[in-house]
Amino acid sequence: MPDLILASGSPRRKELLAKLQIPFTSVASNENEDFQPNALPHEVVVELALRKAKSVSKDYPDAVIIGADTIVVLEQDILGKPVNREHAKQMLERLSGRTHAVLTGVAIVFEERIHCFYEKTDVTFWKLTPHEIEHYLTSGESFDKAGAYGIQGLGSLFVQSIQGDYFSVVGLPISRLNRELNKMMLFK
Numbered sequence: 067m068p069d070l071i072l073a074s075g076s077p078r079r080k081e082l083l084a085k086l087q088i089p090f091t092s093v094a095s096n097e098n099e100d101f102q103p104n105a106l107p108h109e110v111v112v113e114l115a116l117r118k119a120k121s122v123s124k125d126y127p128d129a130v131i132i133g134a135d136t137i138v139v140l141e142q143d144i145l146g147k148p149v150n151r152e153h154a155k156q157m158l159e160r161l162s163g164r165t166h167a168v169l170t171g172v173a174i175v176f177e178e179r180i181h182c183f184y185e186k187t188d189v190t191f192w193k194l195t196p197h198e199i200e201h202y203l204t205s206g207e208s209f210d211k212a213g214a215y216g217i218q219g220l221g222s223l224f225v226q227s228i229q230g231d232y233f234s235v236v237g238l239p240i241s242r243l244n245r246e247l248n249k250m251m252l253f254k
């Protein structure tokens with residue numbers, strides 16, 4: 067069986083991949099996360115996931131590499147990770163009382179084979195008060211997360227409803243990934 071490597075430094079992705087019960091190691095890729103401003107959101111997440119997987123694949127050519135990327139999309143705008151508190155505040159104010167999409171792209175690279183897919187989950191936020199936003203910003207939870215919130219943490223209190231895969235919002239659509247690996251006849 068080939069080695070499995072998660073091309074990620076995210077502790078949440080590690081936790082989710084562990085659900086497959088296949089031994090793996092994780093290697094953070096230091097790829098930049100720039101993208102073309104006119105690219106479509108689903109193209110961006112797939113491209114970034116593939117960039118991460120390919121960069122790790124160079125050092126581990128015989129392993130199965132999985133890369134992933136998560137973004138928040140509101141009214142065609144892509145919200146990545148906030149750069150500072152003010153940026154996080156602006157994102158949360160925009161998400162308040164609205165429905166946004168969370169897209170996670172996944173790339174599986176194994177030798178000359180490349181397989182990519184993405185999942186879209188719609189998340190509706192309650193209308194947030196300025197006090198709720200301030201309190202959340204002070205928690206520090208915003209900073210390493212797309213859209214400046216974490217559904218798995220204190221950010222759960224903002225969520226009125228969700229349609230789609232919860233785990234994809236957290237960073238890895240694990241049940242779909244399991245099925246895609248099966249289709250590729252990997253780890254059977």
Ligand SMILES: Cc1cn([C@H]2C[C@H](O)[C@@H](COP(=O)(O)OP(=O)(O)OP(=O)(O)O)O2)c(=O)[nH]c1=O
Nearest residue numbers: 074075076135136211212215216217235236237
């Ligand atoms: C919307 C949302 C995002 N996120 C996270 C998932 C991703 O880890 C992060 C978006 O950044 P990413 O660039 O997708 O990933 P990362 O930098 O954390 O990890 P790596 O590139 O090494 O794999 O936002 C949550 O944890 N909860 C949420 O509710």
